[in-house]
Amino acid sequence: MTSATDRLVWLIDELVENDGDEECIIPGVRLFKRREKTGPQACLLASGLGVVLQGDKRLQVGNESYQASAGHGVMSSADLPIQHMVTRADTGSPYLGVWLELDLKTVARLAADISPGARVCTNRQCLMIEPLDEGLLDALSRLLGLLQTPELREPLVPLIKQEIIVRLLNGPQGPLLRQLVTQGSNLQRINAVLAQLRQNFSAPVDITALANRAHMSQSSFRQYFRIVTGMSPLQYLKQMRLLEARQLMLTESLDAATAGLRVGYESPSQFNREYARFFGEPPLRDIKRLRAGDEPGALR
Structure with a gap:
């Protein structure tokens, strides 16, 4: 029986003809293909879920390095400036991946309806990289499969996206996702500061004002800022x-x-x-x- 990962590899290889990043007709989805390894490349990684389906990728955030292999999901808790590089890819087995933007309003609504269970948020890093289970990969393959059945796309895309979020909330990523949408959580307060920094990036940094914006002491603010972003505010x-x-x-x-x-x-x-x-x-x-x-x- 063909696995969900195999179906996704076949789909992306068929859908993305040339190396590069391809915007998808499904909102919030991007597809990736590389037939060669790459050097370090800088970009802004948005909060959401990245999935490596074939090949390997290394990510550098601040001084922290992360490795993501086939079948792993990369959950970002904030918009992060990163360096990334494809470390395993060739013509016969290209690097293939998917990026899925997560609608935080939908996450918050579904999180309120789902029991949090016994898991607690122990993640002390700005990125969370975990193997994805077959159910979540199957939901992702059905989502991308809608690219080949346009008559079903409009009614089913929102439902499958909700299924993916439900599966994430019930998996290892659940506590981190809940922190992201919990009013007044440390993660949400730091994200509010990040939004302010992005809007006023040309202005000098005032650590006291930023800590006040987060309703934290300066020492707590510096600590949590580094946990969320992997680097200092400066x-x-x-x-x-x-x-x-x-x-x-x-x-x-x-x-x-x-x-x-x-x-x-x-x-x-x-x-x-x-x-x-x-x-x-x-x-x-x-x-x-x-x-x-x-x-x-x-x-x-």
Whole structure:
């Protein structure tokens, strides 16, 4: 009997013709295919569920490194600047993956109707990587299978997405998901601060104001911020600034000095140094490569 993983591998290999990331007609779903290993690539990983179906991937968040293999789910508890790389892939067995955005309103509604059981949230990392059970992978294969049956897509997509969330809530990821939607939880309060930082990334960091925003002492805020993001508030803001500057240079054709100034850097030399350290090469060379079509893509 064909396993759910085998069906998903066949589906994605058929649906994604070329290497890259492909937006799906099903909202909140992206498909991934790589026939070769990749070097480190920087992107913003949104909160949600990533599933590795074939090959291996390594993720770096702050100073923490994570490995995800076939059959594993990557649950992100926040929007995280990361470095990621495909570590196992070839032409005959490409890296294949799926990203599923989780609607937090639906998660909250379903979590209120489902008993939390005996599990507690013991995750002390910004990412949670766990093997996914056959039931969840089967639900995911039925969701992607709707791409081939458009007449059933509209009525069934919301139902299967709800099934996936229910299965996550009843699995190892359940306590973390509940923390994400629990009003007043430490995770939710830190996520509110992250949203503020992303909206005002060019402004100087005021740790006292951020701790007050989270209704925490400064020491507790620093501790929980690092648990959720894997880095300090200053590191998080710096990486968000670099990602935004890169986007500005790509979409608005800004030069490096102007982009650095726009996102909050006062020193062009400091911007160039930190950009090269994060993306692996100086701004001019990196943007030239991306404009030439060698786009590494994003995990989400």
